[in-house]
Amino acid sequence: MPKTVKAADPVSLATGVREQLEQIILSGEYAPGERLNELALTERLGVSRGIIREATRSLENARLVEIIPNRGVVVRTVDVPDALELFDVRAGLASAAGRLAAARATTEQLRSLAKLHEEMNDLVRGNDSVSYATANHAFHDAVMLASGNSRLQELDLTVRNEMQLYIRKGVLGEAQLKVSNLEHGRILNALKAADAEAAAREFELHILNGKQRMLESLRSSPARRAS
Numbered sequence: 001m002p003k004t005v006k007a008a009d010p011v012s013l014a015t016g017v018r019e020q021l022e023q024i025i026l027s028g029e030y031a032p033g034e035r036l037n038e039l040a041l042t043e044r045l046g047v048s049r050g051i052i053r054e055a056t057r058s059l060e061n062a063r064l065v066e067i068i069p070n071r072g073v074v075v076r077t078v079d080v081p082d083a084l085e086l087f088d089v090r091a092g093l094a095s096a097a098g099r100l101a102a103a104r105a106t107t108e109q110l111r112s113l114a115k116l117h118e119e120m121n122d123l124v125r126g127n128d129s130v131s132y133a134t135a136n137h138a139f140h141d142a143v144m145l146a147s148g149n150s151r152l153q154e155l156d157l158t159v160r161n162e163m164q165l166y167i168r169k170g171v172l173g174e175a176q177l178k179v180s181n182l183e184h185g186r187i188l189n190a191l192k193a194a195d196a197e198a199a200a201r202e203f204e205l206h207i208l209n210g211k212q213r214m215l216e217s218l219r220s221s222p223a224r225r226a227s
Helices: 010-026 038-045 049-061 080-104 107-125 129-146 150-164 174-192 196-220 222-226
Strands: 065-068 072-075
Touching: 010 038, 010 049, 010 150, 038 049, 049 065, 080 129, 080 150, 080 174, 080 196, 107 129, 107 174, 129 150, 129 174, 174 196
Parallel strands: none
Antiparallel strands: 065 072
């Protein structure tokens, strides 16, 4: 459970509350379309309603919530067409990141990526899709960091967070996990070889393949098709 937010100044306080609310939303605690209880959140985080409102306005700009007159703040609902568009945007960001990371990744960054990839192989063998989802985010973040472009990292995180409103952890089967991590291996090999074109191609393809895996999950899950 998120802790009470404490900060030395109002700006830091608002930022901390915004981060806590983002964590609450992305964890799935609130369902898409569900209204955030402002009073409950002020008591839970130990801050004023004004701070909560400032944080939710920031989250509206990040497209994680909607502020609806006479109803309040609700978690944004992302439908299939929205999710597909977000995959396409993220694929473009991945291409740019792969190209830059191939030229800029340090030896230590490549070593960390290789270690993470091996850990993900263990998760695949154990069919641990929930832990794999967390490690998958870490792998992508590490490639983005290796790109050396902070704006690219910020854009990717914003798009990924919005995608999480639709895609929850643990949606991939064992075969899909294996294929996903094989793709990570190809990205890693391209980065080690400092092959900018291959790294751009493989990272972009990995995201686009992820879009196809999501569609396959939809076709195999009546509950998700109905959502």
